[in-house]
Amino acid sequence: MSDRSHRGPGDDQRVSRRGFLTTAATSAAAAAVVGAAVPAAAEPMRKADSETTHIVLNVNGRNYRLAVEPRETLIAVLRERMGLIGAKPGCERGECGACTVLIDGTTRYSCMTLAVEAQGRAITTIEGLAQGEELSTLQQAFIHEDGFQCGFCTPGQVMAAEGLLRKNASPSMDDIRLGMSGNLCRCGAYGHIFKAVQKAAATRKSGGGL
Ligand code: FES
């Protein structure tokens, strides 16, 4: 794990979250890298009944108390109840990876995870990677390497890469291809995505960035 208090060699090229969004205007692709947009909403009051169960979800270091139905998926709760819309509903059947989040540091499809299953675990979404205005090394690398086109798959790609780099800090290109194989990109930006992961690994290894 890199020391988050240090900066890396490419610091003069670093892009802040606000700067990137301003420069890139309001494109969906720009928002995708940072998981921008809706701040976490307050949980709407929902009447608990026999169909609901009370749970506490820890998302990006913050606890959320919720009454959920046992059938509710994690992605639905993240997006519709917490306002965390970075994870994208693509196929919603475990095929595309657009909904990828980390649970206890491991990549998981949030469309295939029930909210009740995630109780007591540390959930990380794309919104949790930046620290304030400072984008993570990985997000910076996706920007610098043009690791996205339409941006729809990007939050999932970034989270898959984060999961990969937490398990393997120095992946080979084959490791990267394999580690990212659960995430599809209909724009075919794979070459740029893989380069971004490689760049982020090198920067993190040198002690730079978040
Ligand atoms: S939306 Fe979850 S894998 Fe496609």
Ligand code: FES
């Ligand atoms: S950038 Fe468009 S789907 Fe991947």
